[in-house]
Amino acid sequence: MVRKVLVLGDIRDGVVRNVSFEAVAAAKLIADGGEVTAVLFGESIGDEALSPIHYGADRVVKVEHQDLKGYTTDSYQQALLQVLDAEKPDALIMGHTAQGKDFSPRIATKLKAGLVSDVVNIEIDGGEPVFTTPIYSGKAFEKTRIKDGMIIATIRPNNITPFEKDESRTGEVGQVNVEIKDLRTTIKDIVKKATGGIDLSEAKIIVSGGRGMKDGENFQLLEDLANTLGAAVGASRGACDAGYCDYSLQIGQTGKVVTPDLYIAVGISGAIQHLAGMSNSKVIVAINKDPEAPIFDVADYGIVGDLFEVVPMLTEEFKKV
Ligand code: FAD
Numbered sequence: 001m002v003r004k005v006l007v008l009g010d011i012r013d014g015v016v017r018n019v020s021f022e023a024v025a026a027a028k029l030i031a032d033g034g035e036v037t038a039v040l041f042g043e044s045i046g047d048e049a050l051s052p053i054h055y056g057a058d059r060v061v062k063v064e065h066q067d068l069k070g071y072t073t074d075s076y077q078q079a080l081l082q083v084l085d086a087e088k089p090d091a092l093i094m095g096h097t098a099q100g101k102d103f104s105p106r107i108a109t110k111l112k113a114g115l116v117s118d119v120v121n122i123e124i125d126g127g128e129p130v131f132t133t134p135i136y137s138g139k140a141f142e143k144t145r146i147k148d149g150m151i152i153a154t155i156r157p158n159n160i161t162p163f164e165k166d167e168s169r170t171g172e173v174g175q176v177n178v179e180i181k182d183l184r185t186t187i188k189d190i191v192k193k194a195t196g197g198i199d200l201s202e203a204k205i206i207v208s209g210g211r212g213m214k215d216g217e218n219f220q221l222l223e224d225l226a227n228t229l230g231a232a233v234g235a236s237r238g239a240c241d242a243g244y245c246d247y248s249l250q251i252g253q254t255g256k257v258v259t260p261d262l263y264i265a266v267g268i269s270g271a272i273q274h275l276a277g278m279s280n281s282k283v284i285v286a287i288n289k290d291p292e293a294p295i296f297d298v299a300d301y302g303i304v305g306d307l308f309e310v311v312p313m314l315t316e317e318f319k320k321v
Contacts, residue, residue, distance in 0.1 A: 004034050004035050005035070005089055006038075006083075006087055007052065007093050008038075008103075010099055014048060015048060016040065017095065017202065020052065021163070022159070026153070028056055029122055030122065030124075030151070034090075035059065041079060042062075042068055054166055059173070060171065060173045061174050061175070070190060078181070081110060090150060090151065092150065093152075093154075104152055113149055113150035113152050114148070114152065116153045116154075119131045120155075121159065122153075129151065158202065158259045158261075159259055198232040201256055204231075205230065205262045205264075206233070206258055206260045206263050206278075207225050208264065209222045209268070210235070210238050210265070210269065210274075211238035211239055213244055213266070225264070228315050228318045235250055237274070238268070238271075252271075257278075258281065263278050265288075265299070266311060270293055270294035270296070270298065271294070274295075286298075288307075
């Protein structure tokens with residue numbers, strides 16, 4: 001069934017995030033030959049408006065407003081409801097990011113639409129999309145279809161392959177004016193940690209450290225390996241609780257859920273709560289001195305050894321490649 005599908009782009013620091021291009025690919029599948037429109041919110045969007053078109057969107061609708069400079073639930077909700085009213089799509093797709101998680105249930109409730117959250121795969125069965133989502137912390141998968149009304153779905157980063165970027169693709173870039181009023185929250189300032197690193201939730205490779213690192217300073221070993229591989233650094237809660245690193249690096253049930261192509265777990269035992277955040281990674285490598293550590297049960301490759309010997313060795317070898 002041909003559908004009109006809207007993708008709400010996730011913009012950070014003026015740049016459309018990769019998950020939005022994955023959402024475009026998901027939208028194309030659901031549209032079944034229908035039109036895919038990316039909606040971008042911001043104070044001023046500029047040339048970045050073309051990027052969803054380079055990744056397969058047919059159209060882009062820019063919504064520029066001073067109250068859309070940064071994400072607030074209130075401003076985005078008001079703006080998106082007006083765009084949805086103007087566009088009347090059959091489906092709305094967005095990333096399962098902090099923004100998407102906060103925002104999608106509110107929109108679904110307002111519109112009495114069906115919402116599927118944290119989608120890792122989409123199949124088309126009899127013309128209808130069937131969404132796969134992990135349940136029980138990733139130990140099982142559920143398939144859902146929305147039988148009635150508008151479809152809203154959030155897609156987990158790094159699970160749906162975006163189309164190849166093609167800068168020769170063209171499409172219409174339009175503008176919708178919105179009215180935003182009576183905001184209960186406004187952003188005065190954004191204070192960010194100067195990590196300079198790769199965003200964990202979108203990283204293709206993650207090097208993650210646990211309590212086995214023994215000290216925060218030893219995380220430098222992981223930084224060195226990560227820099228060599230072009231990876232992001234993550235951590236177990238054990239490492240965060242011990243004060244070795246910031247909680248923003250925590251992966252797991254109460255941290256970030258990641259699905260990189262390669263996850264290297266260093267000095268991490270593999271507690272169930274940690275596995276909940278990384279066990280769907282495509283390839284898992286574990287480095288642990290305890291051959292009985294449960295992390296080896298989910299690892300594709302395991303190195304039993306002292307991380308203080310193994311990690312520098314790996315860094316040196318990868319530098320040669
Ligand atoms: P440990 O379990 O202490 O493991 C350290 C590992 O390092 C060991 O396997 C050891 O063999 C190895 N090691 C030590 N020295 C070396 C060496 N020199 N070389 C090689 N290996 C070495 N945890 C999370 O990670 N994320 C979560 O989101 C999370 N949420 C939780 C929510 C709840 C409600 C609860 C109760 C717990 C949660 N936890 C979470 C905590 C979780 O249960 C574990 O306590 C935690 O994951 C352990 O961290 P760890 O593997 O780094 O430490």
